[in-house]
Amino acid sequence: MSTQLVWFRNDLRLADHAALIAAAARGPVAALFVLDDETPGNWRLGAAQRWWLHHSLISLGRSIEQRGGRLLLRRGRAGPIVKAVAAELGAHVHTLIHHEPWAAVQVNEAGPVTQHLGVTLAPPESVLSGTGGRYRIFTPWWRKLLDQMPPPRPLPVPDLRWADVSRIASDELDQWQLLPTTPDWSGGFADWQPGEAGAAARLADFAHRAARYDAARNLPSVEGTSRLSPHLALGEVSPNTAWHVIADAVGEGVAEPYLRELGWRDFAANIIGQFPDHGDAPNREAFARFPFVDDPAGFGAWCKGQTGYPIVDAGMRQLWATGWMHNRVRMITASFLVKHQLIDWRHGERWFWDTLVDADYGSNAQGWQWVMGSGVDSSPFNRIFAPVGQSAKFDAAAYIRRWVPELAKLPDAAIHAPWEAGVALIRAGVKLGRDYPQPIVGHEAARARALAAWAQVKAGRSDDAMQ
Known part of the structure; x- marks a missing residue:
């Protein structure tokens, strides 16, 4: 043989x-x-x-x-x-x-x-409409995918006979210098366990929590998500395995919100099959003339978690420290960059690509184009997340205290918008502009500017970036 x-x-x-x-x-x-x-x-x-x-x-x-x-x-x-x-x-x-x-x-x-x-759960090209076309909208695509679900049950490691490769040249892994040197920014990655065994342990842990997933997944202060994404991104666990372990643990009905997230990965693969340049070009032509602002200082503040908006800064600091960010906060931080700051979504996409341990070409591009409104299936541009409202709605106070310790002494009611905290800020010993930044942009002014930019795009103008 x-x-x-x-x-x-x-x-x-x-x-x-x-x-x-x-x-x-x-x-x-x-x-x-x-x-x-x-x-x-x-x-x-x-x-x-x-x-x-x-x-x-x-x-x-x-x-x-x-x-x-x-x-x-x-x-x-x-x-x-x-x-x-x-x-x-x-x-x-x-x-x-x-x-x-x-x-x-x-x-x-x-x-x-x-x-x-x-x-993927199924070949993306196998999920077709009644006319034989590829889907570009998630909901009908998901319904059609379900016709092929559940996926085949996972198979164990086969019996293996190994070929003699003793005379085949092979690199030493350390020669590739994949790890950071100076400075070593990976100290916060210690909680991760890369590899197939780590993926199995993470999946088993999530199986015990999966019944609460739908209620808890949007709350950054609790362990409500699976954290399987980096293991899926490098294929240390198959999506079929994830599907069956979670569905077996809690039943397909209860598991459906998580199974949809596995489906979202497949949908992203479906989209990049139709738009290979999904990570570089907007799907909607109008967004090619969007009047983005060239703001290196503002982009730097966003990257470093120094925008003055605690929920945004907590997310960006979590990303830098751990290589991962809570999904709800990913949407908030992305919306802030492209709509409050009017900075090109591709700058944020590239930052995520470099700093996420779960970076995936299709999913990353799909997420950013969804927030921008430029994707074939995306949130409308005029849906502008209010960071303070989102932070309060999803009870992010404990999350902020962990990642923005400068504000740790503020009460829950004040921590989402410290510039409005008044006497609570004084009692906490926090001086804005010294201990924590003032907001780099006001929400209402930013929202008005973003809507004006969008009106400009819809009018078909390609003026210089708005200042």
């Missing part, structure tokens, strides 16, 4: 891995991962996800070694490297189907490759 080469990409697991299962049934297996910073172009992995990748590859390598194999590591343009390694081994290549626009380029350059399902 001939050697079978399994080309791992963002699917760093052994369980429920269709490419590995197919390869194991056909012959001895070799395993390869290629760090490709060339084919994705400007979408090479960001710094936070490179940290995650380092630890995930250690985990995958150990799992393979415990079963008698060896994970080959190479760095460079993936397609030609995979083709060369396959030729050295006399092997046929198996990989999972990925949906980023550069993934198909990699496969085409790799030569004969058998691709398998396993990154």
Whole structure:
């Protein structure tokens, strides 16, 4: 039987891995991962996800070694490297189907490759309307996806016979320098456990909390979300596994709000299949002439969590410290950047790409275009989140105290808008402008400016950015 080469990409697991299962049934297996910073172009992995990748590859390598194999590591343009390694081994290549626009380029350059399902719940191109077209709106797409659900139950790690790869060159992981050096900003990442075992532990933990997901997911002060997103982003757990573990734990009816979030990942893959430049260009043509403001200082304040709006600053500081941000707060911070500050959504998208451990091309672009209003299925531009109202509505006081400790002594009623706190600010010993910033923009003035910019776009004008 001939050697079978399994080309791992963002699917760093052994369980429920269709490419590995197919390869194991056909012959001895070799395993390869290629760090490709060339084919994705400007979408090479960001710094936070490179940290995650380092630890995930250690985990995958150990799992393979415990079963008698060896994970080959190479760095460079993936397609030609995979083709060369396959030729050295006399092997046929198996990989999972990925949906980023550069993934198909990699496969085409790799030569004969058998691709398998396993990154999404269903192939995005299989979810079609009655006329055979692709959906661009989530709700009807989700209903149609449900016709194919539940997905197949996950399969265990197959019995593996390993090919002899002792004479095949392999990089040392440390040579790739994926971890930060000086300064080391990853100290707050300690609570994460990258790798397949970490994903399983996270999923098991969430299964005990999943019944409360719908009630708690919008509350940043409580542990209401799954925190599975980084494990899903690098494929340490399959979406099929996540679906069945949670549905089995609480029943599909109770699990439906979370299962829809798994569906949102599939929908993002569906959208980038139709709009490969989704991360760089608005889906709606009118937004190509939006009068964004060039404001490096304002963008810097947003990145650092120094806008003077506690809920925004808490989110941005959580992101920097941990590589992750609560989803409700992601929407609030994104809305603040593009609508209060009128800064181009692509600047925020790139910041998230570099700082999120769960960065995903489709989901990240879909989220930002949804907030901007420029996506084919998005919130209207004139839906402008009021950060103070959102903070109070979703009971973010404890969240703010954790991430904006300057305000920790303020009572709940005052912490959402400290510039209105009056005597409570004095009692807390906080001086705005010294201990914590004044708001960099007023909400009502920012809202009026944003609506004026939108009116300008709808009128078909392309004036200079509004000042």
